[in-house]
Amino acid sequence: MMSHENSAETAQDVANPDRQALLADLARVLPAEALLSADEDLKPYECDGLTAYSALPWAVALPQNDEQVVAVLKVCHARQVPVVARGAGTGLSGGATPVVQGVVLSLAKFMRILEIDPLARLARVQPGVRNVAISEAAAPYGLYYAPDPSSQIACTIGGNVAENSGGVHCLKYGLTLHNVLRLKVALMNGDVIEIGSHALDDPGYDLLALMIGSEGMLGVVLEATVKLTPKPRTAQVVMASFDSVIAAGDAVAAIIAAGIIPAGLEMMDKLATAAVEDFVHAGYDLTAAAILLAESDGTAEEVAEEIATMSVLLEQNGARQLRISQSEAERLKYWAGRKAAFPAVGRITPDYMCMDGTIPRKHLSHVLTRIAELSAEFHLRCANVFHAGDGNLHPLIMFDARNPGETERAIAFGAKILELSVDVGGTITGEHGVGIEKVKQMCVQFSREELDKFHAVKAAFDPLTLLNPGKAVPYPRHCSEYRLTGSAR
């Protein structure tokens, strides 16, 4: 796809003396195979999952142990060269997009699960361990790692920590934030600190809360201890279809009001359902305006009781078709569709952009109506996938970057959706992070003084602003540019 804005410098300034000096310093602390600097080697690192933005860094470092990470950081600190940590590069907001004239620090080699303690129900892992690998390692003990982003096969725990990632089961089991006990973190100056512990709290400020969701801007995660959760004995999912998204939204509210927190509660609109059905053949109702997946887990008796209650509530709120998974295979099939929603949409359009606002659920129908209007205005299709339980909406804007101006139009459409989320009392990002993508919309959500505090928080960890600079928190100039459009606070 075409690059935009931060456009890649195809011809690297090879002879730049600062770059040469940096490479020489890095070569002293890294084995040869752990340092990449040729254009063709840098290319795979030019972007993350947000392909609309890309840039070539000066170098990519692939350290193999803590000492090498610390050494790379010290070299960059001394030379005041920016560093961008990188996990699997599945991020959707440009958090891992390289900074030009900076170093990408890949944690890809940190793939060891250091300890599974079944009695204490925790796993101590290196940052490059894939999310799903933790659950796989814990499975023999009847345990798993609860947060399950749809990218869990690929994304790393380091990236999850940086984004405070969620998944379809987070309504009941919490986000990354609720499932991480301890982090070992290298600060930009090379100091290594421990945040949190294997106890449930730490003396002093809750720095774990700051680190989780900090988009690689406060420190580099070298190790994480995560909580493991007992695997429920059984789980079942109800699939319900509705003639309107309003009815589906009401059904969600009714379930919560009845005192049930389902293990998963997800919605897809008609366009998303069609794309997904074509891809995984889950047997979704293609004529419905919205379908809802509601999962219950626990003991067999508990699940039977909850599924029965939810079924009644779904019907009372206008569900026109109810299907209850009759086997584990069928349950997984229903979920496979939802979990494959992004790639499924990716199949029906050359390019797409995934938005990530969270809204108070009561505004769902207003927001979806407005998105449909915007879709017509911008002449771009938009499918909607919704973590309905917690109000996190993923509009997927479809476009074709080869058509002149279409990328810009998609970005503008996305910006409108973000502003809409803030207008109804929500947020521009629920789980994907601000990154580069939404940095300007931070000016809509936060005042100048609040943004100043974010800069101060960053400075408390990274006084020279070298870790992932320019991401997540806008500078006043970003906002004044944005203010011209009349949207900033």
Next chain:
Amino acid sequence: MSDRVEEFRSRILERKPLRLKGGGSKDFYGGPLRGEVLDTRGYSGIIGYEPTELVITARAGTPLAEIESALAARRQVLACEPPHFGAATIGGAVAAGLSGPRRAVAGSVRDYVLGVKLMDGEGRELIFGGQVMKNVAGFDVSRLIAGSLGTLGLILEVSLKVLPLPLAEATLRFELPQDRALDAMNRWAGQPVPLAATCWQGDVLTLRLCGAQAAITAACEKLGGERVADSEAANFWAALREQSNAFFAGPDTRGPLWRLSLPSVTPPLELPGPQLIEWGGAQRWLRGAVDAASLREIAAKAGGHAALFRGGDKTGGVFAPLSPALMEVHRRLKQSFDPYGVFNPGRLYPEF
């Protein structure tokens, strides 16, 4: 109400040490009290409560009891069960960050914070987080505020996630010595049973189950033990949460109350004084006149920390000291939120 906010602002702008105070129910907690009292109780009231969105927003001075009764009317709760210890306000409960018996399973006060409105040391009103469940825009300052003991700013408003009241509950009792109780609590926590809270004291392990009726019935059968009558059980857990049972409320002659936060699997610790264990082994209370330094060392060796909770000599600091690198981060955070050292000086650490 905006008059109150202006009053708070002008007090803060005097740049003299202030002691932020709600109901004063946690005056005993943390370092010595310094500064002139700034009372938040006049700034009170629930601003928004959306049961189906699972969110409540209230002004800092709102009594915790008022919030809990509003929730109870819609069969909802604060699952982290912050202790009242008297006439607690919600602002104070969040600033103290203390959680009750269900914490090990349900999560801490911090886990339920969704957003705060704060006034910083320069009188600026700042909003972090919000009223929605998932929000990763900007650093998570609202949760940093939980447990910061009022040292980073004056909490004006707070939004919390709420949960449905458990559909059913049961309490079981077992005669078990400490080592076997610790083992049982950890093993059961690793199994799909609806464990909600645990308490061991005097060779008796008490277990609370919360969940669907079917799950409770199955768990009672599986775990055995003696079923405690519902009203007795309710009193037991309330007295534990409020520290009004004999272990906590007894005469001070046994010495101050220490709180040890430890990995739950830490084996029984030989300590001079009676112990009460909660949170599946992760929170252990000790009554006794012990040497602070050696207790801190024991806790640190086990991978946790010890805090002087009630009574005793606070001159050596209340909370376990921080490493130099961590203290530096703390100092910089404090400096940016409260550059003139107005808020609760010395309440968290003597250094600030």
